[in-house]
Amino acid sequence: MTFGKAANGVTEHDHRTSAGDIRLGLALQRFAHVQLSMAQAHLARTGDYRHEGVHEARKCLRRTRAVLAMGAKPWRRLIAAVDIELRRICRGLSWVRDAQALVESLVRLEGNPGITADIQARSLVAATRRRDEVLTLALRRDADFARRRQRIAKVDARLAALDWSTVDTQAALTALRRSERRLR
Numbered sequence: 001m002t003f004g005k006a007a008n009g010v011t012e013h014d015h016r017t018s019a020g021d022i023r024l025g026l027a028l029q030r031f032a033h034v035q036l037s038m039a040q041a042h043l044a045r046t047g048d049y050r051h052e053g054v055h056e057a058r059k060c061l062r063r064t065r066a067v068l069a070m071g072a073k074p075w076r077r078l079i080a081a082v083d084i085e086l087r088r089i090c091r092g093l094s095w096v097r098d099a100q101a102l103v104e105s106l107v108r109l110e111g112n113p114g115i116t117a118d119i120q121a122r123s124l125v126a127a128t129r130r131r132d133e134v135l136t137l138a139l140r141r142d143a144d145f146a147r148r149r150q151r152i153a154k155v156d157a158r159l160a161a162l163d164w165s166t167v168d169t170q171a172a173l174t175a176l177r178r179s180e181r182r183l184r
Contacts, residue, residue: 018169025071025167029159032067035060036156043145043152050135051100054093061090061152068159070175071167078162082155089148096138099131
């Protein structure tokens with residue numbers, strides 16, 4: 001909430017920012033922080049859990065971007081670079097996720113009467129091999145996804161510095177309705 005002087009010199013509340021706006025802004029800030037922390041944790045997974053970790057991390061990054069879109073009006077210019085960075089991190093992981101998604105799709109085709117077991121099994125072996133190669137290459141470029149996790153931590157610090165109390169509930173609801181319309 002901001003304060004200003006009325007014509008008579010008395011300090012008065014500027015009702016453009018309400019207690020509800022402040023609560024919403026702080027809730028969105030917490031949510032974004034949790035999502036970014038979870039994304040870092042998912043990217044730190046090891047072994048066979050890395051594939052699921054990449055998928056979950058990308059979902060966390062997309063949720064964070066959605067939160068920014070909801071509350072962005074007061075600081076749209078400030079978050080443009082943050083949004084671009086989150087999109088780049090997410091896209092940079094998409095080829096790793098896509099390789100895993102192919103493996104998962106082939107597993108679901110097991111027992112499908114339109115595909116012979118032999119073709120399904122050979123395809124699954126080839127896709128699994130390719131998936132592992134993609135992950136190995138990604139980890140060779142960014143060991144344990146450490147650079148990506150650092151980039152996410154920097155984004156988190158930049159978001160923490162924003163004045164989330166300026167989030168406008170009505171603008172956030174409008175953004176949410178727009179998103180729902182696009183989804184339909």
